[in-house]
Amino acid sequence: MGEALVVGRIGEASSAEDPSPSVGRNTHCHSALRILSPAAGVEITDIDVSRPLTPEVKETIVDALLAHQLVVLPGQALTRERQFQFAAEFGKVESPDADRRVGKRHGVAHVLSNLGADGNPTIRHSKAANYHWHTDKPYNAAPPTLTLLHAVEVPERGGDTEFANTALAYDALPEQTKRRIAGQRVAFRPAFDDSRPGAVHPLVRTHPETGRKALYLGNHATHIVGLPEAESASTLAELLAHATRPRFVYRHRWRVGDLVMWDNRCLLHRAVLDEHSGKYRRIMYRSIVRGTVPF
Ligand code: OGA
Numbered sequence: 001m002g003e004a005l006v007v008g009r010i011g012e013a014s015s016a017e018d019p020s021p022s023v024g025r026n027t028h029c030h031s032a033l034r035i036l037s038p039a040a041g042v043e044i045t046d047i048d049v050s051r052p053l054t055p056e057v058k059e060t061i062v063d064a065l066l067a068h069q070l071v072v073l074p075g076q077a078l079t080r081e082r083q084f085q086f087a088a089e090f091g092k093v094e095s096p097d098a099d100r101r102v103g104k105r106h107g108v109a110h111v112l113s114n115l116g117a118d119g120n121p122t123i124r125h126s127k128a129a130n131y132h133w134h135t136d137k138p139y140n141a142a143p144p145t146l147t148l149l150h151a152v153e154v155p156e157r158g159g160d161t162e163f164a165n166t167a168l169a170y171d172a173l174p175e176q177t178k179r180r181i182a183g184q185r186v187a188f189r190p191a192f193d194d195s196r197p198g199a200v201h202p203l204v205r206t207h208p209e210t211g212r213k214a215l216y217l218g219n220h221a222t223h224i225v226g227l228p229e230a231e232s233a234s235t236l237a238e239l240l241a242h243a244t245r246p247r248f249v250y251r252h253r254w255r256v257g258d259l260v261m262w263d264n265r266c267l268l269h270r271a272v273l274d275e276h277s278g279k280y281r282r283i284m285y286r287s288i289v290r291g292t293v294p295f
């Protein structure tokens with residue numbers, strides 16, 4: 001993982017020298033923030049998610065999410081029940097996809113693992129696999145705002161997750177491209193079952209809380225509405241290649257206890273597939289928080 005670029009506290013100018021005296025966990029205004037990359041991501045080290053959140057701590061997290069799109073809360077020890085309760089602080093927690101994970105309990109975080117039926121680590125290749133750049137459930141009319149992953153068991157090597165900031169990517173587009181794609185709408189359908197209904201959303205969506213524009217695309221995007229097939233495909237491919245350039249990407253190296261929460265409205269993400277994939281056990285608890293209709 002990259003070096004800390006800035007150390008700061010909420011509401012204060014950043015300073016690399018700040019010794020951040022400890023005043024106890026879950027107290028406001030003293031959260032130690034470490035920016036993780038110029039693309040996205042901030043780590044907050046003095047929050048204990050196993051304890052009830054005060055309004056101040058919640059505000060700290062929400063502000064950090066809006067400013068940095070992704071928040072890492074390291075060193076958390078959470079039950080699946082407690083993770084669910086924590087996620088519920090930020091909105092309605094969705095149950096796992098009903099058709100794919102039948103019989104899973106609601107009211108707890110669900111388990112995301114790379115273990116196959118025989119209990120050994122494996123790689124799952126499919127059109128819907130997390131290895132493709134995507135945002136979560138864009139085929140829903142109101143796709144989730146947030147996803148939370150808590151690292152329970154991490155691989156010795158590999159198993160990283162990459163996040164691409166599509167608001168930065170949008171800002172960096174040539175004006176001509178911005179004009180060309182303004183008002184375009186993109187159709188999404190679940191890549192795991194394209195017979196299921198999907199949704200149509202703006203290709204450039206406006207963040208309801210920050211007002212920033214961001215590209216909305218990735219896996220599950222089938223086409224841009226009203227464009228000839230070839231032009232639609234090349235536009236989506238061109239924009240995806242642009243949005244996922246290294247300068248817009250933060251790569252997270254997981255440590256046991258990391259709780260990472262990210263904003264699906266302005267980030268794409270993917271599980272990194274490399275020579276280590278499928279060799280080591282990787283177990284996460286996962287929760288998603290319902291969002292609103294994109295505009
Ligand atoms: C997810 C996801 C990627 C990973 O949980 O939505 O895409 O690296 N995860 O596990």
Ligand code: MN
Nearest residue numbers: 130134135136
């Ligand atoms: Mn995902």
